[in-house]
Amino acid sequence: MITKRLIVCLDVLGGRVVKGTRFVDLRDQGDPADLAARYEVEGADEIVFLDIGASPEARATTLDLIRDTAERLFVPLTVGGGIRSAEDVGLALRAGADKVSVNTAAIEHPDLITLSADRFGAQCVVVSIDAARTDTGWKVFASGGQRPTDLDAIAWAERAVALGAGELLVTSIDRDGSRAGYDLDLTRRIARAVSVPVIASGGAGNAAHVVAAFTEGEASAALVAGILHDGQTTVRALKEAMMASGISTRRTW
Secondary structure, rough: OOOEEEEEEEEOOEEEEEEEEEEEEEEEOOOHHHHHHHHHOOOOOOOEEEEOOOOOOOOOOOHHHHHHHHHOOOOOOOOOOOOOOOHHHHHHOOOOOOEEEEEHHHHHOOHHHHHHHHHHHHHHHHEEEEEEEEEOOOOEEOOOOEEEEEEEEHHHHHHHHHHHOOOOEEEEEOOOOOOOOOOOOHHHHHHHHOOOOOEEEEEOOOHHHHHHHHHOOOOOOEEEEEHEEEEEEEOOHHHHHHOOOHHHEEEOO
16 A cells, blocks of 8 residues: 655745745745754654745756755755746755755746656656635646636646656645645545545645545645644644555554
8 A cells, every 4th residue: 555645845935935825925934954854853754945035036956955954854855836847856866855846937938847747857856836716626836826817727737647747746826824724625526536646735734634645635645734843733643644544554662
């Protein structure tokens, strides 16, 4: 049985981990490297490091922060934010990332997905999809959730995989930071439409929501952030809930 992953997300702005609601009202949560190391010890399967200011500010991801974080980890590290070319992907990988997440640049230049997959392997190319519900489905947003596009989330997910994406990180803008639960319909629709792993993101408020991401959302992994940063729960408690529900996951204690 393929194990399901619990991934901890670190949204980084100005060198600090932050968390907000629907991509705004950001609060300082701590040092990225310190938090990443702590969550690994608690049992996180992977860490996602997103430089959320890079794309809106039209700058590159901070490589020094990637190095500092990667040096303290043994679990896979995915890095995103400010990746605009295959060369940027290579720089992030050489700085210590195991995977690189692309969002805005992939929307604007879809061939970036293919170029990166051809050069470095599809397994390290993660396409991040930030989507908000509309009357007819879900619309994709760029620039850290600040700029709407004309892309349908399901269609874009299918195209991204066809272009070479090895994994999709699907974030519901409507649910982000709300702690009301993931958008299970969105996650499930995309998981059924593609052949690669799908990570559910946006809205985790408790262990039941995480369990539902797998049992109802059909996700391969669930991403959590705020409920851990605020001390509402722990990685171990979430994984124990997963195991109690019959979900196969890596145990580290």
